[in-house]
Amino acid sequence: MPWCERCDRFLNPNTVTAEGTCPSCGRPVDASEVRAVGTVPPPETASDDDEPRAPWHFWVMVVGVVLYLGWRLVELVMWAVRNWL
Ligand SMILES: [Zn+2]
Incomplete structure (x- = not known):
């Protein structure tokens, strides 16, 4: 004290x-x-x-989610082109 x-x-x-x-x-x-x-x-x-800072596996997960969502967006665009054009 x-x-x-x-x-x-x-x-x-x-x-x-x-x-x-x-x-x-x-x-x-x-x-x-x-x-x-x-x-x-x-x-x-x-x-x-x-x-x-976030651990490295957090950024691996972020990259994976971004790639997945990007691919889903490409799929959506291709589906829209096939059905609407
Ligand atoms: Zn004092």
Whole structure:
């Protein structure tokens, strides 16, 4: 827990400012706990945030759907030409 000597109280790590100062009096507080909590996220969540892009098999599926729908469109056009012309 960060400790502010002037306010004589413990501070919630979430309430300490980004500079590591007390939100009440502005004095620097012992930020060792804040740094450990605020700047080092758990590895599993960090890896999720670092890779927002879709996996490769998603794009394979997208290409497949596009090719399929394109072929269906060609089929529709050929069917329309045969029946209406
Ligand atoms: Zn304070």
